Amino acid sequence: MQTKVENLYKIIDLDIHNGTYNNFVILDKDSHCEFSFGGLLRLPRGLTSLCSGQPWLVYWNLNSLNIMKMPIPEEVSSQVIALLSECICPYTGAFCGGPSQDPHLAPTYASVAALISLNSAKGYSIINRKGIHDFIVSMKHKTVPGAFTMHTDGESDMRSVYCAICVASVLNILDDAVTKDVSYHIANCQNYDGGFSAEPNGESHGGYTFCAVASLIMLEKASLVDCERALEWCLMRQMDIEGGFNGRPNKLVDSCYTFWIGAAIVMLKDVLNIPKEVQICSSEALQAYVMVACQSPMGLFDKPGSSPDYYHTAYSLGGLSFFQEPKMFKESILDLADIDPLVNALKKNVEDARKYFIELGPI
């Protein structure tokens, strides 16, 4: 993979270690918008395996469009709300992977994030805060204090912690019943190398590290862990030749970590009071990897040789939005919207959503 990416750079005479590049490389937002918009309208057969995570598809595509500043038509917005309404579990009020499925923390997060991406009172009105609160509390792990299962008898890992805490935080339902023991459980998942794993004793991983760091910050408990070592582990993920991040030591580069690792770096930098103007990883190299090595004619993919998909499109764009300056490609105007690294939705929308749910008061 390293040679593959290196050759791509060589062909266009790009040295990612050396300042800016004057030839023409652009982020083809028009085409990527078309790709993401198409994914909101209809989904190909190849996505059958995601029938148990349909709110994710909606959320990824809305988020991609938002990041690229493409307005979402009113008609599409109300259709999305209609679709998500039918994914609500009639017994608990939490969201399911699709209609008549079991309620699950991951689609609950994805649905809430999708509704934040729409940022309309009509969308927020379908959220059953009391129901979601009680569902989250009922997902608390029976034998591991502070952990959550994804669904009844489902798996438990750092994703479920993040989904529970993020949803509860934005919806203003983050009370003691939800937060009890959670921060200690997360701290137990920090490893000797500084990264975080799915469960205690596991291998550090970029995705789980994002989940752990974001959750701790929302719980206001980042001081429980060694943030500097976590940051250093994240920074080590940027690869010397490819310029993108990998998710674990000695693994291959993957564009989705532009968000997972990138957002963790942004958050940890803030926690550690490193001044904003200090560039602690190479934005230029990240731009090079995403724009030169991961763009297809429509949509983005994980690494050269793969096909584009909605997930990698959303997460590589989301990551890129943090690292738009300084520019690798002088001519290129990225102009991506600001993303809230904790929630992974438009910053402005997250602020509005938080205000909206604070005004609703306690449940």
Added chain:
Amino acid sequence: MTSEISMAQQSEWSDVIPKPEYSQKVKIGKINYLPQFEEMMKYFRSVHDNKEYSERALNLTTNLLKACPGFYTGWHYRAELLDILKKNLDEELVFLSSLSLRNHKNYQIWNYRRELIKKIGSCEGEIDFLNIVLDIDCKNIHVWGYRQWLITTFNLWDQEYEYVAKLLDEDPYNNSAWSQRYFLESHSQFYKTSEFEKKNLEFVLEHCKNIDNECPYNYLKVYYCQELKERIMQGLVDIAKDKGFSRFLLQNLGFLYEKDAKGEMCDIVYKKLAKIDFMRKGYWNWKVRRTVRKNIQRTDNDIWVCRALRDNEEYYNPIYNYYKYSAPQ
């Protein structure tokens, strides 16, 4: 798909009204399913909504899960069905294993396996099965999670040492194997005892001779303590004399100097990192600015490091971020 005949034409299903996924109101965002799959899902929704616990419902989950192994609702329903219909769980394990080999990167099947093995109460054949799956991909994080659960639940610690040693021997760059090694070490009755630590530290230092391998350099920090810090420093200096510096080696030197509050040495090490480690130069420069430079009593090793980093010509290899040391005159 087991049957070519549409379910609507099968008498077995004539009493069930298939339920479409969405109401007429939803017009966008639908997946273009294969017609047979869509039909199975319609019947599934119906029997699942009605909480029907029957043989035909079980067969339906078999077909659906073969087509879509991430369908968590199907797995949960199936577990309930097996309980209520009192099914043979060993047969279920065979079914699950056959699906697992084709879909090993999947949260649901490994969680289902935990639940199933709990009920069966025996782990016979499990490690052999996992070795086969890890042969397909030895860094599969789902399999490792399940393996740790299995080892903890059934007390399988002893045999695991050999397996991890074999994996590290085959590929010392396999971080999953290093992580598993720490899992074993930290659960050993000898953890944090002097002799055990010393022996293990030597193993890790030996691996640090691959100066471009991040894994043993991350692992080295496990052993940092008053008793062993001198040995770690000496080990790093010996490797640097032989192989040169890499960014991983320098990062560890910086770590040791920071712990000892040797600000002057930190300054030298981080300045060098800022020079050779392109991706992170801003971070190392921030560390330089944060360092309090105070004069210290230098050891012989410190003096050697100073000279090696300050005085010698550099050979920079961007692949490994090498800084090749040539012996001072």
